[in-house]
Amino acid sequence: MDNYLTKTSETERPEFKIPDFIENMGPEQIHERMMASLPEDIDKMPGGFPFDYTMPTAAIASELVHYHLVRGLMAAFPEYAWGDWLDLHAKQAHLSRKPANKAAGSLTFIGKPGTVIPKGSMFCTAATAAGSSIDFLTDEEVVIEEEGRATAAITAFEAGKKGNVSQGTIVLAVRPISGLTSVTNLEAVTGGAEEETDDALYRRIQMEHSMQSFSYIGNDNDYIRWAKEVPGVGDCIVMPAWNGPGTVKLVLVDQNGEPANEKIIQDVYSHIVSEEDRSKRLLPTACSQLTVTAAAGLSISYICTGLIYDKDTTTLEQAAAEFERAVQQVYSEARESGTLIYNKVRSLITDLPGIVDFETFLINGEEKNIVLSKEEYPVTETVSFR
Known part of the structure; x- marks a missing residue:
């Protein structure tokens, strides 16, 4: 079989x-x-x-x-x-699999005032022993201003997680630009995601069926479903009447569990409001204002010591990676309840392939629950298995 x-x-x-x-x-x-x-x-x-x-x-x-x-x-x-x-x-079920999403962010340019950075200019990270360089394209044409600085939105050349890079890593111009002295990304580039998995697509199918297909009354499940139809969206927190009657705020997390970037935020807003074609509008008429923002990431660190494991079937690195994937589902539950429950996360350890037992497990250095505010979403910072 x-x-x-x-x-x-x-x-x-x-x-x-x-x-x-x-x-x-x-x-x-x-x-x-x-x-x-x-x-x-x-x-x-x-x-x-x-x-x-x-x-x-x-x-x-x-x-x-x-x-x-x-x-x-x-x-x-x-x-x-x-x-x-x-x-x-x-x-x-009137759905389709979400394609791989391209990471997006911004670049800051330093150089001679008046220097033009054309739209579509390619910049990249430095190649390392671990992998080749990663390319990005500017989404707009910008001109370096009098103070010698300019900023442009960028999108990864290829879709997928590969385009998610840390701040200060995009430092090279693929083709030299006269007058440009240096370039870098002052913030991390995020939002890159692989094609939607079978399990994630099935959950959306299940949600669609549970809502008996097209519901446009604008309840919380409708907004979650609409947001998750957009490539790159991993989860959505709905805050109804957050600024008075007829107002709704959507707080987004991308498919990697990180706060959504500006491009994903705009894509979700455009998908629901459809300002250019009202025939495709999903937003109920009774809602006078829709606000879409990124979740406030609450950094979570995990330490697990004294691990006993089968060395023939796993390694500490593999176990940590498996744990990081498994804890994402617990994050979704924590978002709904407002609490990241220590015992629920702790129980994931012995469920990992090859793990037999362990001595201590700490979340942010303690053995207790983590309380989340309405707009907070847990984000894994470090996982240390030893």
Whole structure:
């Protein structure tokens, strides 16, 4: 059986159970029934022509049942479907898989006043032993002002997490620009995300079905659903009537668990309000003001010591990476309840593949819950497993 039957720690989808009618359909069992159906005067001994000629057919019949029929059953239901098959279920729910998103940010240029930085100019990070340089394009043309400085919005050349880089790392011009002395990004470039996973797409399908498809009354679930339709959005906090009747604020986190950047914020606003084409407007008429902002990231650090683990199946680095992925789901629950529960995060450790036991586990240096404000969203700063 292939890995489509395997339930991972990252998914909320139920595990597929083999139907009862597929039992007793192994090659030997099918072949035994085939031989039993032959006339009595036919040689049924192993090595005989009837035996050897029917065994391959039994093997193929078993493959059809155990592999192709099972995959067909799984593809028929969104709970178990994958890839293109899940995309078809999404289409029935009026959804589509979100494509990979390009990271976005800004660059600050230092140079001779009057120097023009054309739109589409390419800048990059320095190549390292760990990887090649990462390219970015300017979204607008800017001119260095009298004080010798200018700022331009940029977008990663390629979509995906690769474009998320730390501040001060974009320092090179791919092609020299006369009059430009230096360039850098004063803030981290964020928002780059991979194509939406099967599990994330399934959760949106499930949400759409639970809302009985198109609901435009503008309740909290509607705003969350609309926001998550935009590439790069990972989660959304809804604050109704935050500035009086008819006002709604959406607080966004990107797919990497970081506060959403300005491009994602604008994309969500445009998707819901649709100022240029009111026929596509999702915002209910009764809502007079929609505000979209980034979540205030609350840095969370984790320390786990005294780990006992199976060195044949995992390493401390792998376990830390698995934990960082698993804790993202707990963050979503914490956003709803307003508290990051210590015991719920702690329980993730022994659920990690290969982890047997550990001695201490600390969140921000303590063994206690973390309380979040309405607009705060936990952001993993460091994970130390030792």
